[in-house]
Amino acid sequence: MSAGTATHAPPSRDTGDAAYTDGTGTFHPLERRLVAGHTLAGETVISVDACVIGSGAGGAPVAKELAEGGMSVAILEAGDWHESSTFTARPRDMMARLYRDAGQLVTVGVPPIPLPLGRAVGGTTLINSGTCFRTPPAILARWRDEFGLHELTPQAMDPFFRRVEREVNVSRVPAHLAGSSARLVLEGAAKLGLSGGHLFRNAKGCVGSGVCAFGCPTGAKQHTGVTYIPRAWAAGATTYTGVRAQRIVHHGGRVTDVVARSAAGGTLRVRCTHAIVACGTLLTPHLLSASGAGGASGQLGRNLSIHPASAARAVFDEDLDPWTGVPQSAYIDALQDEGIMFEGISGPPDQAAISTPRSGAGHRELMLAARRTASFGVMVHDTGRGTVRRHLGQTVIRYDLHRDDAARFQRGMAVLADVFFAAGAREVIVPLAGVPTLTGGDTAPLTGAHIRPRHVSAMAFHPLGTARAGTDPAQSVVDADLRVHGIDGLYVSDGSVVPSSLGVNPQITIMALATRLAYHLLGQAPPEHEPVPTAIA
Ligand SMILES: Cc1cc2nc3c(=O)[nH]c(=O)nc-3n(C[C@H](O)[C@H](O)[C@H](O)COP(=O)(O)OP(=O)(O)OC[C@H]3O[C@@H](n4cnc5c(N)ncnc54)[C@H](O)[C@@H]3O)c2cc1C
Numbered sequence: 001m002s003a004g005t006a007t008h009a010p011p012s013r014d015t016g017d018a019a020y021t022d023g024t025g026t027f028h029p030l031e032r033r034l035v036a037g038h039t040l041a042g043e044t045v046i047s048v049d050a051c052v053i054g055s056g057a058g059g060a061p062v063a064k065e066l067a068e069g070g071m072s073v074a075i076l077e078a079g080d081w082h083e084s085s086t087f088t089a090r091p092r093d094m095m096a097r098l099y100r101d102a103g104q105l106v107t108v109g110v111p112p113i114p115l116p117l118g119r120a121v122g123g124t125t126l127i128n129s130g131t132c133f134r135t136p137p138a139i140l141a142r143w144r145d146e147f148g149l150h151e152l153t154p155q156a157m158d159p160f161f162r163r164v165e166r167e168v169n170v171s172r173v174p175a176h177l178a179g180s181s182a183r184l185v186l187e188g189a190a191k192l193g194l195s196g197g198h199l200f201r202n203a204k205g206c207v208g209s210g211v212c213a214f215g216c217p218t219g220a221k222q223h224t225g226v227t228y229i230p231r232a233w234a235a236g237a238t239t240y241t242g243v244r245a246q247r248i249v250h251h252g253g254r255v256t257d258v259v260a261r262s263a264a265g266g267t268l269r270v271r272c273t274h275a276i277v278a279c280g281t282l283l284t285p286h287l288l289s290a291s292g293a294g295g296a297s298g299q300l301g302r303n304l305s306i307h308p309a310s311a312a313r314a315v316f317d318e319d320l321d322p323w324t325g326v327p328q329s330a331y332i333d334a335l336q337d338e339g340i341m342f343e344g345i346s347g348p349p350d351q352a353a354i355s356t357p358r359s360g361a362g363h364r365e366l367m368l369a370a371r372r373t374a375s376f377g378v379m380v381h382d383t384g385r386g387t388v389r390r391h392l393g394q395t396v397i398r399y400d401l402h403r404d405d406a407a408r409f410q411r412g413m414a415v416l417a418d419v420f421f422a423a424g425a426r427e428v429i430v431p432l433a434g435v436p437t438l439t440g441g442d443t444a445p446l447t448g449a450h451i452r453p454r455h456v457s458a459m460a461f462h463p464l465g466t467a468r469a470g471t472d473p474a475q476s477v478v479d480a481d482l483r484v485h486g487i488d489g490l491y492v493s494d495g496s497v498v499p500s501s502l503g504v505n506p507q508i509t510i511m512a513l514a515t516r517l518a519y520h521l522l523g524q525a526p527p528e529h530e531p532v533p534t535a536i537a
């Protein structure tokens with residue numbers, strides 16, 4: 001090698017078909033450093049540099065980066081470790097196994113909105129659709145202006161995005177795996193001049209089995225349990241599963257211990273200098289508040305955005321078999337400036353049966369047409385804000401859909417109906433109460449309807465903001481480095497710190513902020529040599 005300093009342009013990273021199927025090679029550590037909570041009776045005491053609570057999008061990246069940076073790390077996870085090979089692809093079995101409360105968390109408000117969460121090693125990334133978007137630059141600009149997060153520029157975040165995208169193998173869905181709903185919707189959108197395309201996802205070796213939300217049976221989806229966690233193990237971190245953190249102990253403004261309850265009824269006490277709370281937007285406020293932390297501003301548990309979503313379906317003449325292919329594989333972003341994003345969604349027939357509107361004979365008729373039915377989602381960048389609190393041992397989520405957001409759903413559904421009709425749909429069914437089945441390309445019964453929040457049938461998958469970041473301690477829970485105001489060594493790394501609704505799916509934002517936090521704690525400069533993707537999500 002020649003002496004002197006050589007400068008190399010970072011290699012570019014393929015995001016085409018090859019990257020989607022080959023990726024960077026699945027990583028298998030020599031040792032699985034897993035301790036199951038049902039083996040921990042009595043009191044167990046361990047000492048580490050960093051205790052990370054939660055193994056989802058926010059927890060796993062910070063644990064892996066800290067372990068690789070030389071810290072001793074314990075990861076506490078309330079859920080269990082699951083082998084991909086045990087996943088049955090049946091929603092009824094998998095929701096009970098992999099979802100918190102079997103997927104039955106629902107907001108209290110108008111309308112009630114189901115808000116499912118994962119509970120396992122991998123957190124909600126284990127049961128998500130795998131769609132990947134970087135934080136939109138306009139959102140980062142808003143955070144700089146409104147919350148004083150001046151360092152969060154697209155340029156400063158770029159090395160962290162690149163690193164995350166490489167770790168979880170982000171690449172664009174190839175057309176042959178995208179499924180029939182995506183094909184028809186993109187055809188219809190093109191006819192109407194609406195911009196869109198195939199989504200970016202974290203998958204490798206995907207065969208389009210269509211059940212991402214119920215645990216990927218092939219292990220193709222690159223959730224944090226098969227990416228970051230094994231890397232963390234290889235660097236010496238240990239994951240304690242079936243272990244629920246109950247409180248964080250701090251004295252004199254400094255963290256000393258995390259105290260957790262094991263599935264065997266024992267106590268795990270983790271002595272640490274850094275405690276990183278990554279329980280997710282709906283559970284982190286409870287742990288902080290039970291620990292007497294983060295409550296000074298009165299913002300803890302408030303400012304909840306959920307990015308509500310709904311789906312229209314359309315019946316065609318041809319057989320589509322909508323359950324084959326990647327369920328969420330395409331998007332239309334033509335209305336993003338209005339806060340409306342369209343993303344594909346489909347699932348196995350039993351899930352379709354649950355989510356199909358209508359009842360009795362109407363439901364039967366729609367199910368008989370299931371093979372010929374396409375569906376697609378509308379997501380709304382919400383104006384409304386909710387709260388989360390604990391009551392009688394339960395998580396209570398208060399959220400009312402804002403009437404402006406109901407109007408966005410009406411507008412989005414009308415555009416989607418036009419798209420379906422342009423693609424040749426015979427009829428379109430929208431989940432807005434009082435709107436009849438649309439036929440013959442006529443959307444007037446929808447556009448002329450008086451839609452109020454109570455008429456909207458929605459779900460939500462992207463809760464954010466309940467321990468938001470900001471430089472003003474009176475308006476935020478954590479500072480720009482995600483440290484809980486006033487307590488040294490206590491950090492939050494999950495969706496709760498994201499200070500506003502993103503308008504896009506959040507996992508890459510959460511993982512990139514987690515990676516940035518780890519580099520900050522290690523005192524390292526941002527990673528410089530991550531490969532440049534050939535296209536950006
Ligand atoms: C069906 C579905 C589809 C989705 N699709 C997408 C998508 O396509 N793209 C995208 O970007 N996002 C998607 N999301 C959202 C995305 O997965 C989440 O935003 C992200 O995983 C949140 O990361 P987090 O770290 O905040 O929480 P989580 O990933 O939920 O991780 C929190 C973890 O902490 C654990 N935990 C909680 N309390 C404790 C405690 N006291 N002690 C120990 N452990 C605890 C939980 O069991 C959980 O495993 C989807 C979500 C759902 C439900």
Ligand code: SF4
Pocket residue numbers: 130203205206207208209210211212213215216217218219220221325326327
């Ligand atoms: S479509 Fe099937 S194979 Fe592909 S990531 Fe989803 S569950 Fe896995």
